[in-house]
Amino acid sequence: MSSTTEGPILVTGGTGSFGSTMVRRLLQTDVEEIRIFSRDEAKQDAMRRELADSRVRFYVGDVRDSRGVEDAVHGVRHIFHAAALKQVPSCEFFPQQAVMTNVHGSDNVIRAAERAGVKSVVCLSTDKAVYPVNAMGISKAMMEKVAQSYARNWSDTGTTVSITRYGNVMYSRGSVIPVFVQQLRDGKPLTLTDPDMTRFLMSLEDSVDLVQYAFDNARPGDIFVRKAPASTVRDLALAVASLFGNDNPDIRVIGTRHGEKLYESLLGREERQKAEDRGDYYAVPLDARGLEYELFFDEGDADLPDEDYHSHNAERLDVEGVKRLLLTLPEIRRELTVAGIDPENAL
Numbered sequence: 001m002s003s004t005t006e007g008p009i010l011v012t013g014g015t016g017s018f019g020s021t022m023v024r025r026l027l028q029t030d031v032e033e034i035r036i037f038s039r040d041e042a043k044q045d046a047m048r049r050e051l052a053d054s055r056v057r058f059y060v061g062d063v064r065d066s067r068g069v070e071d072a073v074h075g076v077r078h079i080f081h082a083a084a085l086k087q088v089p090s091c092e093f094f095p096q097q098a099v100m101t102n103v104h105g106s107d108n109v110i111r112a113a114e115r116a117g118v119k120s121v122v123c124l125s126t127d128k129a130v131y132p133v134n135a136m137g138i139s140k141a142m143m144e145k146v147a148q149s150y151a152r153n154w155s156d157t158g159t160t161v162s163i164t165r166y167g168n169v170m171y172s173r174g175s176v177i178p179v180f181v182q183q184l185r186d187g188k189p190l191t192l193t194d195p196d197m198t199r200f201l202m203s204l205e206d207s208v209d210l211v212q213y214a215f216d217n218a219r220p221g222d223i224f225v226r227k228a229p230a231s232t233v234r235d236l237a238l239a240v241a242s243l244f245g246n247d248n249p250d251i252r253v254i255g256t257r258h259g260e261k262l263y264e265s266l267l268g269r270e271e272r273q274k275a276e277d278r279g280d281y282y283a284v285p286l287d288a289r290g291l292e293y294e295l296f297f298d299e300g301d302a303d304l305p306d307e308d309y310h311s312h313n314a315e316r317l318d319v320e321g322v323k324r325l326l327l328t329l330p331e332i333r334r335e336l337t338v339a340g341i342d343p344e345n346a347l
Contacts, residue, residue: 007077007119008033012063012109015043017172018124019082021204022211027053037061037072038083063105066112073112079121080211081109084143087174088128088136092258095135102139107146114150114159122214123147125165125223127200127264130271130308134259144223151221151286162218164210165225167200167264167311171331176233180240181335189252190241195234197256198263198311201322202228203329213281221286225266225275230311231322239322243332243346244339267309282309323347 009026013019014036026034037059038044044058061068063083073079084102085091091098106123113121125144128137147161171177183190210226218224231239234251241249267275267282275282307313317325324347326332333343 008035008075009078009080010035010037010072010076011080011082012037012072013081013083014038015040015047016082017169017204018207019080020047022080022082022208023047023051023056025205025208025212027051027055031055033057035059035072035076037063037069062101063108064100066108069105069108069112070115073109073116073118076113076116077119078215079109079113079118081106081121081123083109084124084140086126086136088134088260089258091136091139092134095139098135098139099142102136103142103146106143110147110150110159110161113161114154114157118159120160120215120218121147121162122211122218123161123163124211125163127165127167127266127311128261129165130265130268130310133261136259148221148286152288155220155288160218160220162214162221163223164207164214165223165266166202166207166210167228167230167266169202169204169207170326171329172204176236177240177326177332180237181244181332184241184244184246184249185339189250190237191252191254192233192237193254193256193260194262195232195237195251195253196262197233197260198230198316199233199236200228200230200264200266200311200314201236201317201325202226210281217283219285221288223271223284225282225284225309227280227282227314228266229315229317229321229325230263231317235317235319235322239319239326242319243323243326243336243341245341263310263312265308265310266314269304269306269308272305272307272309320347 011019015038034056039062041060059072085098126140129140132138132141144163151161214224271284275284336343
C-alpha cells in the first residue's frame with residue numbers, strides 16, 4: 001500500500017466494520033499516522049485499547065458537522081470515506097437522517113478535502129445505489145452524484161475523488177451471517193425474508209482490496225466494482241448451518257423487510273456499456289460531457305447491454321461453494337472453534 005503511506009490518512013467511520021479492517025491493514029505498512037473520525041466515543045476507546053498503536057489518532061465527530069470534518073482533515077494526504085447510515089429498514093423509517101449523513105456529510109468531506117489539498121478521496125458506496133428502491137440506496141446514489149459532480153466541475157484541482165461500489169460484506173455489522181450463527185447457537189429457526197433472494201458475497205478483506213485498487217488507479221469520478229460471486233439466501237443459510245453440523249436446519253420464512261430487493265445490481269446497463277473490464281474489477285469512467293445537449297442531436301450512445309450486472313446473473317455458488325467461501329472468513333473459523341468444530345475439517 002505504498003501509495004497511501006505518504007502523510008496522514010483519515011478514515012471516516014473508522015470504528016465500523018470496514019473502517020476498522022482498513023485501519024488494521026494500514027497498520028501493517030509504514031504509515032506515519034491514521035486518523036479515525038467517528039461519532040461513537042465508546043467504540044473509539046475500545047479500539048484505542050485494542051490497537052495500542054501511537055500512529056492511530058481518534059477524532060470524535062460527525063460528518064454532518066463541517067467544522068469537525070475540517071479539523072480532522074487538516075494536513076491529511078488521503079481519505080477513506082466510510083461513514084454512513086447503512087441499515088435499509090432504519091433508513092426507510094428515517095430517510096431524512098440518511099440524506100443528512102450519506103449526502104450532506106459526504107459533501108462536507110469532499111469539500112473539506114479540496115480545501116485542505118488532500119490528494120485522494122475514495123467514497124464507499126453500495127450495490128443498493130444502482131436502480132435504488134429504498135432510502136438507503138437513494139441516499140448512496142446521491143452521494144455518488146455529489147462525488148462525480150465534484151470531479152466534473154472541479155477537474156482542475158489536485159484532489160482525486162473516486163467511488164467504490166460493493167455488495168454485501170460478509171460478517172459485517174448488521175449482516176445476516178452473524179444472525180444465522182446466533183440462531184443456530186440458541187437452537188432457534190433460521191429466519192429468511194425470501195429464500196430466493198440473491199446477494200453478492202464479499203469479504204471485508206475483498207472490500208479493502210477494492211478501495212486500495214481505487215487509490216492506486218483512480219481518475220477523477222471513476223466508479224470501481226469488484227467482481228463477486230452470489231448465492232440465494234436459502235443456500236447461504238444452509239451453508240452456515242451445515243458448517244455447524246446441522247444439515248437439515250429449521251427454516252422460517254418471515255417475508256421481505258422494508259425496502260428490500262429480490263436481487264442487487266453492481267452495475268446498471270448504462271454503466272456496463274462503458275465499463276472497463278480489468279480482470280477482478282470493473283472501472284466505470286466519469287461521463288464528462290457538458291450541458292451542450294444540442295451537440296448530440298444526431299448521435300447518441302450505442303445500444304445498451306441486455307442486462308445490468310446483478311446477483312441473479314453473476315457467478316452463482318451452490319451450498320458447497322458458499323461453505324468454502326465462508327471458511328475463508330476469520331470470524332467463521334473463530335466461531336467454529338468456539339463451537340468445538342475444527343475449521344480444517346468442517347467441509
